[in-house]
Amino acid sequence: MTDQAKKRPEFRNINVFSDLPTYRLPWAGKVSILHRISGMLMFILLPFVFWMFDTSLSSEISFATFKGAFNEGLGFVPGWLIKLATLGLIWGYLHHLCAGIRHILVDMNHERITKQWGASSAIAVLVVSLGLTIVLGAKLFGLY
Structure with missing residues (x-):
């Protein structure tokens, strides 16, 4: 290393606040972290998924309860909050x-992956997943 070359900073103890x-996390890193968060979100909302599945298929009366939960709410939980939780689950x-x-x-292709491909594929994942979420969210909230 020459004297003119700038030495990279060394972090031994990373302070969360400073x-x-x-x-600056690259796009691939952000998508990877969001992948973990989305997996955790699906796991946490699993009882909600089981409730939706059971209530929607048990009988006609339970299906009416299911539809009513999304429209008027269920108990002290308003309908918009149930729709918001469902939107989070969809995302x-x-x-x-x-x-x-x-x-x-x-x-599968780790030998041929470049930084450019990693960044562009990460951005594509964000665009596709958010675009599909917007389309299904519009359907969920009755916009079409």
Whole structure:
């Protein structure tokens, strides 16, 4: 290393409050973190998924309760909050699916992956998952 070359900073103890806000995470890193968050969100909302599945298929009366929960609410929980939780679940599933496909492609072609491909595929995952979430969210909230 020459004297003129700038030495990279060394972090031995990373301070969450001072170091992390200045760290620029690449798009691939952001998508990877969101992949983990979406998996955790789907796991946490699993009882809600089971409730939706059971209530929608048990009988005609339970299906009416299911529809009423989305329209008027259920007990002290307003309908918009149930729709918002469902929208979060939709985003979690779609993002986890798209990012999972990206991770599989990276694992299959890891010798040929470049930084440019990693960044562009990560942005594509975000665009596709958010676009599909907007389309399904519009349907969920009755916009079409």
